[in-house]
Amino acid sequence: xxxxxxxxxxxxxxxxxxxxxxxxxxxxxxxxxxxxxxxxxxxxxxxxxxxxxxxxxxxxxxxxxxxxxxxxxxxxxxxxxxxxxxxxxxxxxxxxxxxxxxxxxxxxxxxxxxxxxxxxxxxxxxxxxxxxxxxxxxxxxxxxxxxxxxxxxxxxxxxxxxxxxxxxxxxxxxxxxxxxxxxxxxxxxxxxxxxxxxxxxxxxxxxxxxxxxxxxxxxxxxxxxxxxxxxxxxxxxxxxxxxxxxxxxxxxxxxxxxxxxxxxxxxxxxxxxxxxxxxxxxxxxxxxxxxxxxxxxxxxxxxxxxxxxxxxxx
Amino acid sequence: xxxxxxxxxxxxxxxxxxxxxxxxxxxxxxxxxxxxxxxxxxxxxxxxxxxxxxxxxxxxxxxxxxxxxxxxxxxxxxxxxxxxxxxxxxxxxxxxxxxxxxxxxxxxxxxxxxxxxxxxxxxxxxxxxxxxxxxxxxxxxxxxxxxxxxxxxxxxxxxxxxxxxxxxxxxxxxxxxxxxxxxxxxxxxxxxxxxxxxxxxxxxxxxxxxxxxxxxxxxxxxxxxxxxxxxxxxxxxxxxxxxxxxxxxxxxxxxxxxxxxxxxxxxxxxxxxxxxxxxxxxxxxxxxxxxxxxxxxxxxxxxxxxxxxxxxxx
Numbered sequence: 001x002x003x004x005x006x007x008x009x010x011x012x013x014x015x016x017x018x019x020x021x022x023x024x025x026x027x028x029x030x031x032x033x034x035x036x037x038x039x040x041x042x043x044x045x046x047x048x049x050x051x052x053x054x055x056x057x058x059x060x061x062x063x064x065x066x067x068x069x070x071x072x073x074x075x076x077x078x079x080x081x082x083x084x085x086x087x088x089x090x091x092x093x094x095x096x097x098x099x100x101x102x103x104x105x106x107x108x109x110x111x112x113x114x115x116x117x118x119x120x121x122x123x124x125x126x127x128x129x130x131x132x133x134x135x136x137x138x139x140x141x142x143x144x145x146x147x148x149x150x151x152x153x154x155x156x157x158x159x160x161x162x163x164x165x166x167x168x169x170x171x172x173x174x175x176x177x178x179x180x181x182x183x184x185x186x187x188x189x190x191x192x193x194x195x196x197x198x199x200x201x202x203x204x205x206x207x208x209x210x211x212x213x214x215x216x217x218x219x220x221x222x223x224x225x226x227x228x229x230x231x232x233x234x235x236x237x238x239x240x241x242x243x244x245x246x247x248x249x250x251x252x253x254x255x256x257x258x259x260x261x262x263x264x265x266x267x268x269x270x271x272x273x274x275x276x277x278x279x280x281x282x283x284x285x286x287x288x289x290x291x292x293x294x295x296x297x298x299x300x301x302x303x304x305x306x307x308x309x310x311x312x313x314x
Numbered sequence: 315x316x317x318x319x320x321x322x323x324x325x326x327x328x329x330x331x332x333x334x335x336x337x338x339x340x341x342x343x344x345x346x347x348x349x350x351x352x353x354x355x356x357x358x359x360x361x362x363x364x365x366x367x368x369x370x371x372x373x374x375x376x377x378x379x380x381x382x383x384x385x386x387x388x389x390x391x392x393x394x395x396x397x398x399x400x401x402x403x404x405x406x407x408x409x410x411x412x413x414x415x416x417x418x419x420x421x422x423x424x425x426x427x428x429x430x431x432x433x434x435x436x437x438x439x440x441x442x443x444x445x446x447x448x449x450x451x452x453x454x455x456x457x458x459x460x461x462x463x464x465x466x467x468x469x470x471x472x473x474x475x476x477x478x479x480x481x482x483x484x485x486x487x488x489x490x491x492x493x494x495x496x497x498x499x500x501x502x503x504x505x506x507x508x509x510x511x512x513x514x515x516x517x518x519x520x521x522x523x524x525x526x527x528x529x530x531x532x533x534x535x536x537x538x539x540x541x542x543x544x545x546x547x548x549x550x551x552x553x554x555x556x557x558x559x560x561x562x563x564x565x566x567x568x569x570x571x572x573x574x575x576x577x578x579x580x581x582x583x584x585x586x587x588x589x590x591x592x593x594x595x596x597x598x599x600x601x602x603x604x605x606x607x608x609x610x611x612x613x614x615x616x617x618x619x620x621x622x623x624x625x626x627x628x
Contacts, residue, residue: 153568
């Protein structure tokens, strides 16, 4: 009889559920629309149903527990608080609600922390005691590991590196403030940069034919690889800012490595290597040439599902 | 027979040695000039002699060990590396050198981390699992405690919050870079600010009669308390920058409290309370009104000696 840990990644658009075995294999999966369920109760009911469906595909098994990664998920309280991109407002007691359906251990954390645990347990950070995980998606998520432990902080919300300030009074951020790192270093950040650069320079670029609502970071990457000067500049600007803020972070916590996950991390030279270059340039001398910057070893996988399952598997 | 732990605070100017008993009382003390000993060997010999003198005043005792706080002191290697304000260049194997004279446990850390341990063991942070210590002296030192453990990081040099960047390309810093927090928020930082303000504004102030080499942060405080508008502005600017950078730090590590130590921390309303005000203003909503900013409970004591002794006493 095999052990199964359920890992769940609740995103603003979709929720993915995976059944993970002791070998870190996702042996069954399901997904549902998050946006569709405006009422929390309806979402919980649908989620429970999908978990049952996934478990029914696992044969005879022991359920070790359910781990959930969700924006603004709180490890201590099992709740979601003030998540701007989820349909349910206020404080949602997620683990309590789900415990009406399942009697196993249920652990909640935020999505970037789930990814951090994924990297630590199954990825490139295996055996590392001090590292930083950066997830570049619509926003910038992060997880910090110190002395082998994920940093939750006094209230469980530590690790919001994406909301450190780059430019006081700068770009408006979804958090209600301005100038946050994620408005520069993320899939949407690089798009904003591309539009700023088109406004500033006269350099020709295919990007001038694509409206803001249509341009993606993947387009910018494609153009950059074709030699588009403005697209290359957008990547360079992004890496410069991320490198500078990582140099700051290294100064405080001195990690062994920084891992970068997310679509943008596929642009290895343009993001991962360029960020390392700028980080070294800004680094306090005593930390120079000590901190690795690496693409996640789990690129292309559902790292948050794996990491969330590891919350209850280990 | 009582237990004695030796705590040593090596500063750029002087070195202070204290014998601390189990009740955290400094029962004997000595000090020597650090600057005077250009040769490391001479310093070590003099240091050992002073430790023996201090111990000779303690009556019958058991020596638990020697704890040392020193700029750029490394907990892992027991060495000092690249300390700009100490006479000995390169890497100094401090604990190895001193172990030729004493066979007890010898532990080295940097001065701000020693102060952090002082606050944690004897001060306002007793029982706290997550907090930040800021020491405002000539520079800005810091210590970060996460999950009840001081953060040393991968290489032992974590906690250099004073060298995070405030203004890229800003004020020249002793570390060889520019725009570091400690060039703004420290005793010398507030003086630089005062001179910038005198250059910018025409407001009358007594500070215009004092040369740069003579003005102290204590003078600025005295003038501010007399209602000097420019001196008040210098404090406000300092608190604004420190508050902003602390909001950044809280976002990443979510501490329960921030403690401020050093001469400037005596300016409670102008530094501690003002920093708290600005920190809240810049804070990510989910952290608002959660993090205390407090003066060290050990203001006026030799916190680094106490903290260094605690390295070997507990």
